[in-house]
Amino acid sequence: MARRSRPESAPVPGDVLDPRNDVIAAGPPQRSVTPTDEVVHRATGARGTVEKWHRDWVVLRLRGGSTRRVNNLAGGFSMHGETFSLTGVSRTPTSTAVRRTASGSIAAPDSGAKVARASRLWVEGDHDARLIERVWGDDLRDAAIVVEPLGGIDDLDAAVARFGPGPQARLAVLVDHLVPGTKEWRLTENQRSGASPDVTVVGHPFVDVWQCVRPGAVGITSWPEVPKGEDWKTGICRRLGWGTPQDGWRRILASVDSFSDLDPTLVGAVESALDALIDLT
Template sequence: MSDPAAAADAGYNLDVPLRSQDYRGAFGSDGTRATVRRRVPEVPAEPGLVVEDPGSGFCGAVVKVDVREVTLEDRHGRRRVFPLRPAAFLFEGAPATLVVPKAAPRGPGRSASGSVAVANLKARTARASRIWVEGIHDATLLETVWGHDLRVEGIVVEPMHGMDDLAAAVADFGPAPHRRLGVLVDHLVAGSKETRAAQAVAGPDVLVTGHPFVDVWQAVKPSVVGIREWPVVPRGVDWKTGVCAALGWGEPADGARRVLGAVRSFRDLEPDLIGAVEHLIDFVTVAD
């Protein structure tokens, strides 16, 4: 206001110098107002992180998050789901963009047996030592669960197709410190013919061990094949045939596909079989 008298009449204090407003940076070169954008930080939505949705006032801790939304739980246990949008939340009183946390570095992979998987595995040249099993189903089961381990160690598994002449077969193999033999048998319980055969061939370079089940199928947990328990098969009836008849599985070949096809890892097997196989692998590899 150029007229001092008029300025005084209007209430201006003429003793205080007027300050001009600094508009530097407030307008662009074209005369439009410049927009100053504040950078909103990105905050990983780790479980337990407490944030607030300013729109609803809901404040809670992160309990679940994916690329689309986050679930918050307040101190009363109530949960609400919110979309992940830029600057959509308040963290410590300031706007923040929640993002999915980066995945932690993965540890070494595991094989079906639970051992550390060897990346880019090239099978080792086969050792002279061997593991024998009673039949093709036993061999298939070992390959499914321990195949990776066996290739790492260079151990070949061979089916015997029965134990009727185990002593002669062992003698023909010619066990030695550098040529050990491990034998896995079914129904290894006190007084059984399998136990007597095992005792007859036992030696420093021969280990016969096994599990108490009548057949290796029974070493698969019942829940894995969708049953509550394995049926009791009367003496004198072929066990696989009796099981398939009781469960309506058709022929033993049909049952084999069902049982062996259901096994994915050691978790599907009973501990007695797992321990026996691990013992045999250790035995035939220790002399290398």
């Protein structure tokens, strides 16, 4: 005869031997917040509403209007004196619905066309620019930031010198395959060294921005390996039966609806770039 499991019972209040009554062992409570709740990031003291939530990081909208990205750790936040682990932003319906952009930001009210800032976000190619526009387009328009494809970073130092970055004309550069020991790492060394406080170099570890789209979003289990020396995009499309690279790119771009379809390394890199360009306080 199979043994019957004992029914689950509630912890007995005051029973110190019941681990369910051990608050320390249980860890800090988990909770979500609303878009209007003001929280405190305990490690940094940053105080603001939650602009974006990710399991590893959170973007706070500070009281002065600027944003700050902080680590999302267990027990990392507090509100009204209560310490808790932040698990997300609730979507509780209110009289005025909160609209979010594809990047997860709270959408700003439509204020019409704006004059572009002098600051720029540089990317390596057209595909990078279009992918960023698809996810962060609303944020870029609200901040009046222009994304410009470079066509590669072989002459990055010269391009930066021509641009002439300054406090009101900052520059952020998003680089593919930014990994120690690579050509991209060497080509960006001068700009990453902090020679100019108005230049920020960010990147992701993938050979091409296509790989920054999660495989599941495009209906595959993983991105195929392409041998060195073979054109990467052509090799990907051949192995997946996607036709030409143009056909493959249309499929990839159409599969992206929000930041959740992208690898966190790209999301974090773009958020860091926008923080550097927008926060001019």
